[in-house]
Amino acid sequence: MSxxxxxxxxxxxxxxxxxxxxxxxxxxxxxxxxxxxxxxxxLGFDCLxxxxxxxxxxxxxxxxxxxxxxxxxxPGEAGxxxxxxxxxxxxxxxxxxxxxxxxxxxxxxxSGGAWVDEExxxxxxxxxxxxxxxxxxxxxEFARETGKRVEIFRLGGIYGxxxxxLDDLRDGSARRIVKxxxxxxxxxxxxxxxxxxxxxxxPSKHAIYNVVDDEPAPPQDVxxxxxxxxxxxxxxxxxxxxxxxTPMGRSFYAESRRVSxxxxxxxxxxxxAFPSYxxxxxxxxxxxx
Numbered sequence: 001m002s003x004x005x006x007x008x009x010x011x012x013x014x015x016x017x018x019x020x021x022x023x024x025x026x027x028x029x030x031x032x033x034x035x036x037x038x039x040x041x042x043l044g045f046d047c048l049x050x051x052x053x054x055x056x057x058x059x060x061x062x063x064x065x066x067x068x069x070x071x072x073x074x075p076g077e078a079g080x081x082x083x084x085x086x087x088x089x090x091x092x093x094x095x096x097x098x099x100x101x102x103x104x105x106x107x108x109x110x111s112g113g114a115w116v117d118e119e120x121x122x123x124x125x126x127x128x129x130x131x132x133x134x135x136x137x138x139x140x141e142f143a144r145e146t147g148k149r150v151e152i153f154r155l156g157g158i159y160g161x162x163x164x165x166l167d168d169l170r171d172g173s174a175r176r177i178v179k180x181x182x183x184x185x186x187x188x189x190x191x192x193x194x195x196x197x198x199x200x201x202x203p204s205k206h207a208i209y210n211v212v213d214d215e216p217a218p219p220q221d222v223x224x225x226x227x228x229x230x231x232x233x234x235x236x237x238x239x240x241x242x243x244x245x246t247p248m249g250r251s252f253y254a255e256s257r258r259v260s261x262x263x264x265x266x267x268x269x270x271x272x273a274f275p276s277y278x279x280x281x282x283x284x285x286x287x288x289x
Contacts, residue, residue, distance in 0.1 A: 001026055003065050003095075004200075007082045008032075008072035009040045009047055012102060012158060015193040016070060017045060020200075026065070030056055030073075052081030059086055063093040068200050072102040075135040083138050091146045098200050099150045101139050105185065105210060107132050107154060110255040113181050117260040118154075118208045126251050140207070151199055153192075156212035156259065160189030161289040164281060165226035169235075174227075176220040177253065179240035184219070184252075185212035185259045188274040188283070198268040205267050215276040216258040222277045229285050 004020045006013040006029030017027045021044070030050035031037040040047035050056030052073060063069070069090065071082050078084060090096060108116045109123030124130045136152050143150035159165070168174035195211050220237060227234035240253055264270045274280035 002067045003027070004068045004070065005029055005062055005066035006070045006072065007050065007086075008074075009036070009045060010072055011160070011163060012155070012189055012192050013070055013072040014040070014043065014045075015160070015189045016196045018043075019193045019197050020068075021045075023197075025068075028062055029070075030059065050081075050085075052076065052085075055085040060089040063089050063096065065095065066093060067095045068098045068100075069093075069096055070100045070102070070196065071139075075131040077131070079131075080135040080138050083135075083142060087142060090148070091142075097149060099139075099143075099148055100196055100199060101136070101150060101152045103132050103136055103152050103154045104129070105154045105156050105212060105257070105259050106255070107136065108257055108259065111257040113183055113256045113258060115258045115260055118206065118210055118263055125255055128251075136208075143207070150207065151204065152208045153195065153199070153211045154208065154259075155192060156185035156187040156210075158189055158192065159186055159277075159280065159284075161284055161287055163189075164284050164289060165223050165277075166230060166281060166284055166289060169223070169226055169230065169232060174223050174235055175243070176223045176235050176237045177240055177243045177245070178218070178220050178237045179253050179256075182218055182240075182253060182256045183216040183258060184256065185216045185261075186222070186277055186280070187212050188272075188280040190283075191270075191272050191274055194273065195264050195268065195270050198264075198270050202268070206263060209264050209268070210259050210261050211264060212259045212261045213272060213274065213276055213280070214261065217277060222281075225278060226281050229281060 009029040028046040
C-alpha cells in the first residue's frame with residue numbers, strides 16, 4: 001500500500017492528505033503541538049508531535065513505512081527543521097520514492113509586475129524569503145547526496161474554505177489597499193492538492209514547479225469581487241502610502257510579479273479547477289464558506 005507522511009499537517013497538507021486517503025492511501029503526519037495533533041487525529045489521521053526544536057518521537061519509525069513524504073514545515077533561522085532533525089531518517093527510509101517540499105513564490109522577489117517562471121533567477125527580498133531559498137537549496141543538496149526524488153512546489157497566495165476574502169469581509173478585517181501596478185497570484189487549496197497528487201503519482205521532468213492560478217490580479221479586485229458575491233458593499237479603497245499595516249503585511253506589497261504556471265500544465269497535465277479567484281471564491285461560497 002502507498003503511504004503518505006506529512007511533516008506539518010496544516011491547511012494545504014491536510015487537503016492533500018484527504019485526497020490521498022480517499023484514493024486508498026495510508027496517511028499520517030506531524031503537528032507542532034499536541035493540540036494540533038489531536039485536531040488532525042479528529043480528522044482520522046495518525047499524527048505525531050514534531051515542533052522543529054528536536055526530533056519527533058516515533059517519526060523515524062513512521063518514515064520506515066512511508067512511500068511518499070510531504071514537507072510543509074516552514075524553515076526557521078536555524079534552517080529547515082526536517083532536514084536538521086530527520087535527514088538521516090529520510091535517507092535511510094527504504095520505501096520513500098518521492099519527497100515534496102512546499103515553498104513560496106516569494107523566492108522570486110519583486111519583478112515589477114513582469115512574468116517569471118521556474119527558470120528565472122531568485123531574488124528574495126525579505127528574511128522570510130531568504131530562509132525559503134536556503135531551504136530549497138538544502139533539499140536540492142539532499143536529493144543529490146541521497147538519490148531521493150525531491151520536488152519543490154512554489155505556492156501562490158493560498159485560499160479556500162475558511163480562509164478567503166469572504167471570511168475577511170464577514171469578520172470585518174478585509175481592506176482594499178491600492179498600490180498602482182500591484183499584482184500577484186493566488187491558488188485554491190484544492191488545486192494545491194491536485195498538483196501534488198499529479199506529481200506524486202507520475203515521474204516528472206522537473207524538480208521545481210510554480211503552483212499558482214492563471215490570473216495574477218490586484219488584491220483590491222479580489223476583495224471587491226468577494227463583496228459582490230455576498231451582497232455587501234466593499235470596503236473603501238485605501239492608498240498604499242496611507243495604509244496602516246504590519247511590517248509583514250507591508251512586505252507583501254513591496255513585491256509585484258506575474259508567475260507562470262505553464263509547467264504544471266505541460267509537464268504534470270494539470271487542469272486547474274479554479275483558474276482564477278472568481279471561480280475559486282464562487283466555489284468557496286457554494287460550499288458554505
